[in-house]
Amino acid sequence: MRRLLLLPAIALITTLTLIAPTHAADQPNFLVFVGDDMTWTDAGCFGNSEVRTPHIDQLAREGMRLTACFTPAPMCSPTRQALYTGLFPVRNGAHPNHSRIHEGLRTMPHYLGDLGYRVALTGKRHFGPNESYPFEFLGKNKNPDFDAIGKFVRDAGSAPWCLMVCSNQPHTPWNRGDAEAYPPQSLTLPPYMVDTPATRKGLSQYYAEITYMDGELGRCLDILDESGQRDRTCVVFLSEQGSSFPHCKWTLYDTGIKAAGVVVWPGVVEPGTTSDALISYVDLLPTMIEAAGSTPSDEFDGRSFLKVLDGSQQQHRETIFAVQTTRGIIKGSEAYGIRCVRDGRYKYILNLNAENEFSNTVSQDGNIFASWKRKARNDPEAAELVESYVRRPEVEFYDLESDPFELNNLAADPTPAQKDRMAELRSRLNAWMAQQGDDGAATEMQALERMSPRSADGYRRWRAQQRRSGADSAD
Structure with missing residues (x-):
């Protein structure tokens, strides 16, 4: 019986029907920036007045905040592989950390590549097997390669592209950014934390690394502006699962699975808006497929929330898992x-x-x-x-x-x-x-x-x- 339940996922290889748009000019570019191990509350536009996130906050002014966006797991590998497959972790086979999806499953580079996109990734990977993820890889380490990002965007010309920028921040060790900008004794602790000097020092270092990560986002946006492609690009910021503080990552509390999501898409998403529609990470890939002019298969676990983005629909899911x-x-x-x-x-x-x-x-x-x-x-x-x-x-x-x-x-x-x-x-x-x-x-x-x-x-x-x-x- 269990084998039969998994067959629909494998069947994605052969049953997905794609309807290509008439020409590339109708297709938006996608720039998706993922922050690593960041609790959803820890950005200025999501209510934290102490941490400095000017570029995330600017995106929120230019687009839509998703205040009920969730990861399907509170760990890096299952979360990312659900994002790239549109399937929940047990069904795609990658429910533990450091895991791999079932052999033969198609992923984001396959689906968008079929629609004429160049699909690239820079920064953290944490997925497997490698042959299931035929991204165009920019750089060789866990940190985004901004020179390679610039070249990729400039060389794309009029062809549509999708770029995943996967920061390794603010994942531990918290050793990036200026912790002196966050004096430990000045910080306000959330009620799930015990107030100790070690907690305050860690929070200071963590906030500094969030600000560093926000700067990485800013560099990506500068490259996009310089390319002249901002108006035809859908920019998505996602915070991934929660931080490495107790009660966050590795738990299914909202501080472990809720994500800070922001989407900017000129001409589609109304600036300065907010949606409290329940959305899962597995919904992003089907949304991108529909935005690119195609029809996503109903065999995805995810469902397109394009109508939430264009304002024609206020709700999306009844429940999150x-x-x-x-x-x-x-x-x-x-x-x-x-x-x-x-x-x-x-x-x-x-x-x-x-x-x-x-x-x-x-x-x-x-x-x-x-x-x-x-x-x-x-x-x-x-x-x-x-x-x-x-x-x-x-x-x-x-x-x-x-x-x-x-x-x-x-x-x-x-x-x-x-x-x-x-x-x-x-x-x-x-x-x-x-x-x-x-x-x-x-x-x-x-x-x-x-x-x-x-x-x-x-x-x-x-x-x-x-x-x-x-x-x-x-x-």
């Missing part, structure tokens, strides 16, 4: 799978391995979380934040209107109306998992089979060392 696979990540738990479904107000989280302790580099050896644990010895609020990060019940349920940072789990004592909504969301989650071929805990245990051999072997060696030392007795 996301997955987290901790098995295989550096210093990760033997198994700690998480699934969630979210509507416009409530979120239902299912912890598939709630009997285990949630583990990653943050909880194992991060100096910030270590400072939280030290403070927790004498501070009940700190103790609660520490405990809720590493140990959670099977079900979590949050009212995001009253509790946007998801600190008050209502699952144990919901109102009658909330209980009904919990049941409805669980039913939708079950149906989605079945459609994806997701067998829950069993799928988690197969994660190493979907990873690169090097990453899987490294994880096995670390787990073996943990077992020998008795350090994982909690698992």
Whole structure:
């Protein structure tokens, strides 16, 4: 049965019908800039008055802010591969980190290439196998190559192009930018953080790297302006999953899966607008295909939100889904799978391995979380934040209107109306998992089979060392 559920994804190779536009002049260019490990709240135009993001903020004035945009996973590799395939992580095969999609699946370079586009990528890749992603690669490292970007844009001429600019910022280590511009004691901490000197120092360094990343975006926009192609280019900024602070990356809280999204498209997107339509990363590729004049296949998990961008439609999805696979990540738990479904107000989280302790580099050896644990010895609020990060019940349920940072789990004592909504969301989650071929805990245990051999072997060696030392007795 599971094999049959995966067949529609493979069938994309043979069943997609593309309707090419009449001429290239009708097709916009696409410049998509992705920031790495940045919590969605941490830009000026998304409500953070302390971090300096002048270029993101300028894009927001020129286009549309997407205030309910979500990644399908809170880790780099699954998120990016969902973006490039239009399929959710379990269905495309890349649900663990350092993973690869199923052999034969088509990706962004295939679809847009069929429509006459040059499709290039510069900066971070983090996908596999390489042959499934025939981008025109600009530069050889994780950082964008701006000389190569300039040459690519200048050489394109009248042909349409798509350029993915994938920054490695503000991914740890936070060592870019001017941290002195953010004095630690002057910063306001969100309520999910424990106030310690290590937290404040880390936040200062993280904000500095966001500003550095914003400068990279600015250089891309300057190149675009100098080329004279700004008016025919759709510019998209996405923040990817959350930062490496506890409660963010590797979790399915909004600070882990919500993305800051901005779209500027002269003549299509009205400047200075905002949309709260529920949108997923898997929706971007179908939107680009439709914007290029073609009809995206209905076998994508994603759906075009072009009508949201042109203002003719206010809503898009009823629910958002996301997955987290901790098995295989550096210093990760033997198994700690998480699934969630979210509507416009409530979120239902299912912890598939709630009997285990949630583990990653943050909880194992991060100096910030270590400072939280030290403070927790004498501070009940700190103790609660520490405990809720590493140990959670099977079900979590949050009212995001009253509790946007998801600190008050209502699952144990919901109102009658909330209980009904919990049941409805669980039913939708079950149906989605079945459609994806997701067998829950069993799928988690197969994660190493979907990873690169090097990453899987490294994880096995670390787990073996943990077992020998008795350090994982909690698992």
